[in-house]
Amino acid sequence: MSNSVGKAFYLTTPIYYVNDAPHIGHAYTTVAGDVLTRWHRQRGEEVWFLTGTDEHGQKVMRTADLNKVSPQDWVDRLVESAWKPNWKALNIANDDFIRTTEPRHTERVQKFLQGLKDSGHIYAGKYEGPYCVDCEEFKLPGDLIEANGEKLCPIHSKPIELVNENNWFFKLSAFVEPLLKHYKDNPDACQPESARNEVLSFLEGGVSDLSISRSTFDWGIPVPWDTDQVVYVWFDALLNYATAVGLGDDPNSQGGRKFAETWPADVHLVGKDILRFHAVIWPAMLMAAGLSVPKKVFAHGWLLVGGEKMSKSKLTGIAPSDITDHFGVDAFRYYFLRAIPFGTDGSFSWEDMSARYTSELANDFGNLASRLTAMVEKYCAGVIPAVAKDRALQSALEATVSKADQAMCALDFQGGINAIMEFCKKVNGYVTEKEPWKLAKDSANQGQLEEVLYNTAESLRALAVLLNPVMPATCEILWESLGANKTLGSISQQKISDVVLWGQLPAGSIVIKSAVLFPRLDDSK
Numbered sequence: 001m002s003n004s005v006g007k008a009f010y011l012t013t014p015i016y017y018v019n020d021a022p023h024i025g026h027a028y029t030t031v032a033g034d035v036l037t038r039w040h041r042q043r044g045e046e047v048w049f050l051t052g053t054d055e056h057g058q059k060v061m062r063t064a065d066l067n068k069v070s071p072q073d074w075v076d077r078l079v080e081s082a083w084k085p086n087w088k089a090l091n092i093a094n095d096d097f098i099r100t101t102e103p104r105h106t107e108r109v110q111k112f113l114q115g116l117k118d119s120g121h122i123y124a125g126k127y128e129g130p131y132c133v134d135c136e137e138f139k140l141p142g143d144l145i146e147a148n149g150e151k152l153c154p155i156h157s158k159p160i161e162l163v164n165e166n167n168w169f170f171k172l173s174a175f176v177e178p179l180l181k182h183y184k185d186n187p188d189a190c191q192p193e194s195a196r197n198e199v200l201s202f203l204e205g206g207v208s209d210l211s212i213s214r215s216t217f218d219w220g221i222p223v224p225w226d227t228d229q230v231v232y233v234w235f236d237a238l239l240n241y242a243t244a245v246g247l248g249d250d251p252n253s254q255g256g257r258k259f260a261e262t263w264p265a266d267v268h269l270v271g272k273d274i275l276r277f278h279a280v281i282w283p284a285m286l287m288a289a290g291l292s293v294p295k296k297v298f299a300h301g302w303l304l305v306g307g308e309k310m311s312k313s314k315l316t317g318i319a320p321s322d323i324t325d326h327f328g329v330d331a332f333r334y335y336f337l338r339a340i341p342f343g344t345d346g347s348f349s350w351e352d353m354s355a356r357y358t359s360e361l362a363n364d365f366g367n368l369a370s371r372l373t374a375m376v377e378k379y380c381a382g383v384i385p386a387v388a389k390d391r392a393l394q395s396a397l398e399a400t401v402s403k404a405d406q407a408m409c410a411l412d413f414q415g416g417i418n419a420i421m422e423f424c425k426k427v428n429g430y431v432t433e434k435e436p437w438k439l440a441k442d443s444a445n446q447g448q449l450e451e452v453l454y455n456t457a458e459s460l461r462a463l464a465v466l467l468n469p470v471m472p473a474t475c476e477i478l479w480e481s482l483g484a485n486k487t488l489g490s491i492s493q494q495k496i497s498d499v500v501l502w503g504q505l506p507a508g509s510i511v512i513k514s515a516v517l518f519p520r521l522d523d524s525k
Contacts, residue, residue, distance in 0.1 A: 008046040010262040011037050014270045014278075015054040015100065015240045017136070018075050019063045021082035024348065025271070025303045027090055027320040028336050032300065032413060033269050034092045035337060038469035039408045039416075042496045048262050050244050051087065052098035053079055057136045057233030061219040071219045075101060086320055091329055091472055098244040100221075100237055108243040109236055110224040112289060113212075115248070116170065117225060121288040125169040127211040130160040135273075136233045138163070138211055155273055168213040168223060170235070175284035176207050182283065188296055190279045191411070192343035195272060195299040199279045210235075210281060238282045241265055242291070264292040267411070272299040298411055301345035303336075323353070330471035331357050331518065337413035337470065338421075354521060364424050365463070366517035369478050371431065372456045376511045379440050384457055384483065384509040385450035393455055394502045396426050397462055401500050404466060420466045427459040454505075457482060461505045465494045474517050483509035 013033045016026055030051055037049040055075040064074035079099060087094065098105060116122050130139040132153035139160055144151045150159050180203050183190055190196040213229040214220065220230025239247065245262045246255025270278045275297070283293040305318065324332050335353050338360070340346025376382060400423040407415035434452040439445040461484055468475040468491050479491040487506050488494065498504075 008048045009040045011267045013051040018053045054237040056220040105243045131163040167211040172210040265294040275299040304347045330474045338417045362518040387503040388451035388454040390455040481514035
């Protein structure tokens with residue numbers, strides 16, 4: 001997934017709805033985006049990583065009313081006290097954070113909408129039908145479930161409301177054939193395959209035109225030619241991916257240049273419950289405006305707790321800090337991408353996380369690093385010995401880098417991390433087999449001992465770079481303890497393609513004993 005010269009690798013998370021603080025379901029998607037964009041940066045690519053918040057709509061307005069504050073005060077408070085601090089705490093390196101209440105978004109949405117109206121894609125009509133305020137979605141009667149004589153939203157298990165409004169409509173039905181052709185010609189444009197099949201069957205089942213305004217409340221962007229109505233929250237929200245990078249700006253302006261460098265988006269990461277918005281409505285809006293559609297919409301699965309989809313309303317929403325306070329941020333980032341195949345539903349379990357932390361992070365990776373630094377200190381006076389080469393380790397590393405790069409770029413985070421951790425196991429096996437502690441008992445073996453220690457240190461150099469996108473804080477500590485920052489420069493500047501060049505860690509580098517990378521867990525808490 002490489003890009004043409006001058007085009008950044010552009011990835012977005014979903015535009016998160018801010019009626020409450022983020023839970024680990026939101027963190028899961030954002031961490032996945034962060035790991036993928038860090039990986040692409042380490043491939044030497046230009047990258048633009050966007051996240052942000054969706055702040056309009058009926059649900060936000062009602063939540064603000066319940067809390068006796070204005071909707072703007074409510075979203076300001078949540079964004080500044082909950083959303084941004086959470087991403088900072090999880091070490092998310094986003095390039096931009098868009099809020100749908102910002103003037104740069106509002107103005108560009110109105111301009112885009114006016115353009116669609118002028119080109120005949122929008123008409124006046126009447127909407128009558130079911131609406132789920134929690135989804136902020138006009139529902140089809142076939143979408144609903146019934147319980148105790150009431151029609152419920154299948155996602156929230158809450159009663160729907162019947163809406164009867166004079167609204168503005170977007171000619172979504174006109175784009176069914178172009179969308180079907182797009183997905184049939186570009187199978188990668190909607191992934192995983194289960195998501196693509198869902199979108200194709202939805203399109204083949206016939207699609208109605210979409211009501212894109214609301215007239216019964218005022219918390220939203222005013223429709224430019226009819227200010228008594230506000231833009232339907234999803235039509236407003238989806239545009240963030242393009243408004244954030246200068247949609248509609250003069251090509252010679254700063255925004256126009258940014259748009260040329262980033263658009264179309266390479267990957268939109270979304271939860272599977274918002275797939276139709278992103279894979280049907282959004283590309284149709286872009287087609288109507290004569291703009292390129294995103295290269296890939298990837299719908300990941302749900303995080304389940306006790307078999308229930310994570311949500312605040314069902315009390316399964318766990319705050320990221322509940323986990324990071326115990327396991328640490330890097331273990332959080334590692335676990336969710338390692339334990340669950342990206343694209344399928346996965347269950348979070350404290351016990352499973354604890355077991356993986358101990359066996360994979362503390363024993364396999366952390367222990368290898370602390371054994372190496374202790375032995376270099378004890379047997380080589382803390383200095384990396386002469387460059388040596390173990391052919392088996394080197395060829396294993398070549399295979400690892402190739403496999404990991406292919407998997408990570410295909411959003412198979414589990415496959416990528418597994419490949420890297422298999423190499424880590426191989427290095428542990430090498431140390432166990434060579435028994436450097438026994439070699440050290442006879443000074444005649446010093447040359448052999450130093451070869452073993454060099455090969456182990458050089459393998460750790462490679463592991464530090466490969467795991468850096470996943471666990472940046474930990475890998476930075478390891479990098480410094482190998483003395484690599486002084487001799488090879490910062491870890492973030494190391495290229496994935498160069499990892500395989502054996503013998504980069506120079507002889508004479510000073511090894512520093514660092515804190516234990518993954519301390520023993522205190523399970524008494």
